[in-house]
Amino acid sequence: MTAATMVPDPPANAERLRAASRALRRHADRFEFTLHEALLTWNLLPQLYRAPEADVLHRSLSDTRPAGREIAAGMEAACRALERYADDLDGLAFDRRQLLDARAGGAPAPVWDDSAGGSAEAMNDLANRAWEDDMRRDAAALAESYDEATRRCAEALSDIPDVEWTTLVDGAGPRAADSTASPTDTAGRAILDRLAAAADAAALLAAHPEWSLILGRTAPAEVARWWAGLDPTVAGALATAVPALIGNLDGVPIADRVAANRRRASIHLRDMRRARQALEMLRAPRSRANALEVLDRRTERARLDREIAFFEKVTDGTKQLYAWDPGHGSLIEMAGDPSTAKAALFVLPGTNANPDAFMSDRPVTDFAQWQVGSGGGAVVAFTVLTGPMPQLDDFVTAGPEWNRFAEERGGEYARFLQGVDASAPGLWTMSYEHSYGGGVGSEAEKHGGTVDARFLAASVGAIGPYEPHPGTRYFATQAVDDINRYYAGIGLGPVGFTVAPETIAGVEIVDSGLPGPDVPIVLEYLYTQNPGALVGIVRDSVQHHTALMSSDESINGAVLRTVRDILASGGNDQ
Numbered sequence: 001m002t003a004a005t006m007v008p009d010p011p012a013n014a015e016r017l018r019a020a021s022r023a024l025r026r027h028a029d030r031f032e033f034t035l036h037e038a039l040l041t042w043n044l045l046p047q048l049y050r051a052p053e054a055d056v057l058h059r060s061l062s063d064t065r066p067a068g069r070e071i072a073a074g075m076e077a078a079c080r081a082l083e084r085y086a087d088d089l090d091g092l093a094f095d096r097r098q099l100l101d102a103r104a105g106g107a108p109a110p111v112w113d114d115s116a117g118g119s120a121e122a123m124n125d126l127a128n129r130a131w132e133d134d135m136r137r138d139a140a141a142l143a144e145s146y147d148e149a150t151r152r153c154a155e156a157l158s159d160i161p162d163v164e165w166t167t168l169v170d171g172a173g174p175r176a177a178d179s180t181a182s183p184t185d186t187a188g189r190a191i192l193d194r195l196a197a198a199a200d201a202a203a204l205l206a207a208h209p210e211w212s213l214i215l216g217r218t219a220p221a222e223v224a225r226w227w228a229g230l231d232p233t234v235a236g237a238l239a240t241a242v243p244a245l246i247g248n249l250d251g252v253p254i255a256d257r258v259a260a261n262r263r264r265a266s267i268h269l270r271d272m273r274r275a276r277q278a279l280e281m282l283r284a285p286r287s288r289a290n291a292l293e294v295l296d297r298r299t300e301r302a303r304l305d306r307e308i309a310f311f312e313k314v315t316d317g318t319k320q321l322y323a324w325d326p327g328h329g330s331l332i333e334m335a336g337d338p339s340t341a342k343a344a345l346f347v348l349p350g351t352n353a354n355p356d357a358f359m360s361d362r363p364v365t366d367f368a369q370w371q372v373g374s375g376g377g378a379v380v381a382f383t384v385l386t387g388p389m390p391q392l393d394d395f396v397t398a399g400p401e402w403n404r405f406a407e408e409r410g411g412e413y414a415r416f417l418q419g420v421d422a423s424a425p426g427l428w429t430m431s432y433e434h435s436y437g438g439g440v441g442s443e444a445e446k447h448g449g450t451v452d453a454r455f456l457a458a459s460v461g462a463i464g465p466y467e468p469h470p471g472t473r474y475f476a477t478q479a480v481d482d483i484n485r486y487y488a489g490i491g492l493g494p495v496g497f498t499v500a501p502e503t504i505a506g507v508e509i510v511d512s513g514l515p516g517p518d519v520p521i522v523l524e525y526l527y528t529q530n531p532g533a534l535v536g537i538v539r540d541s542v543q544h545h546t547a548l549m550s551s552d553e554s555i556n557g558a559v560l561r562t563v564r565d566i567l568a569s570g571g572n573d574q
Contacts, residue, residue, distance in 0.1 A: 192226050226246040330385055456474070482545050
């Protein structure tokens with residue numbers, strides 16, 4: 001028997017085992033991820049496909065979730081078994097090298113002098129055979145160790161349980177308790193769980209932009225339950241990794257959203273400062289032909305200055321951003337402390353509202369700030385812009401006569417209201433809706449966005465047919481010559497609002513305290529006496545219309561104080 005045959009070869013290559021394990025783990029991860037994606041897509045099917053068999057088809061794939069998880073877990077267990085097998089072989093490799101080295105060195109040199117006669121030769125032969133026996137014994141022990149490692153790996157692999165396919169018939173499994181959740185909520189919760197477990201949540205979300213759409217449809221109450229169940233360390237890491245998601249995700253606690261948006265603001269502020277510095281570095285145009293370029297630079301510089309000043313206040317905590325999505329044109333600023341508040345005020349600005357309106361010398365948030373300042377810590381207020389609103393400078397295609405903005409923003413506002421309710425369910429709530437904002441608030445009710453009270457300030461009303469919410473108290477006010485009175489209740493299809501605010505059943509009319517003649521008298525005067533007076537009359541009507549967003553008590557004191565009293569009364573009733 002040769003030395004090569006006496007030293008057993010290892011039953012497998014350790015490095016190849018590890019390579020196989022890595023490949024299997026990649027396949028396992030990909031398998032679970034692919035199943036996950038398939039289920040997410042399938043979970044949306046009932047919203048897209050309506051037929052008698054739709055629910056049966058939906059359950060048929062959703063019920064594979066437990067089996068899929070068992071398969072993925074089995075693959076992971078197989079990886080661990082292979083890796084341990086490779087470790088065992090590495091540990092035995094040292095023993096094998098010692099045996100090979102001993103064989104390469106050959107039998108020990110003769111100890112007895114053969115010239116002494118037959119007895120010396122016999123003794124040397126005996127020593128040689130003893131050495132051979134030791135080698136055989138050590139080689140056998142190594143072979144047994146190889147067999148033991150192989151048996152241990154085989155047992156570990158055989159211990160991986162078979163998939164209990166009968167659970168598919170019974171509808172059992174880890175997610176059975178979630179069977180009452182909507183498909184979108186189930187999909188959203190699965191996405192959130194995956195993001196929370198991801199090593200790089202930002203990269204994962206960037207690779208799947210469609211997930212943001214699903215999360216935008218996930219019920220805020222479901223998001224709130226998910227967040228409440230997160231380990232604080234995981235929640236903090238997730239807010240750091242994907243602050244734009246957390247800062248805009250309805251159902252996430254108010255303080256956590258504000259903190260995430262504060263971090264985002266500090267990054268944005270650095271970008272704005274760099275842009276401002278780059279603008280300053282540009283050489284000034286030398287000819288009058290470049291006068292427009294000079295004007296453009298001046299305008300851009302002023303815009304950057306306003307934005308920098310705003311986000312400096314957000315970064316230092318002077319201003320609080322509850323939501324901010326510049327790509328969609330949304331911005332929601334909060335004033336006050338929700339931890340001490342008993343009532344929440346939601347201010348919906350109307351026509352011409354945009355993010356710049358939050359950054360001007362007279363910001364659109366002044367009304368909300370006044371109410372917080374007068375509430376003695378009992379009021380938290382949000383000035384709400386969930387997306388693009390009509391603009392007078394684009395009157396023909398995007399003016400306030402079009403009611404599509406109300407339809408688009410209504411669902412978003414409803415979701416915002418549901419998010420606040422999920423995060424702070426004890427607050428008494430009131431919506432102050434100015435001008436076109438009233439149309440948004442009315443549409444929100446159709447999407448389940450309700451409050452304890454709605455205050456319609458020079459509101460456009462509602463798109464008919466419309467029924468007020470039975471659990472909501474309604475208030476309405478406007479100047480007697482408000483510009484909206486000229487077309488209140490007029491609409492046809494995509495144009496106008498057919499339900500005037502003061503005609504809503506049960507509405508309580510509030511005196512605006514603003515001056516002005518009655519609209520019927522004005523119209524009669526214009527038609528019969530002095531059509532040329534129209535310009536001045538319309539100017540006053542517009543001023544009285546915009547006055548209802550003012551925080552100046554000398555202009556809008558009656559409404560400011562009425563809203564304050566309603567908030568105090570509602571908060572005290574909680």
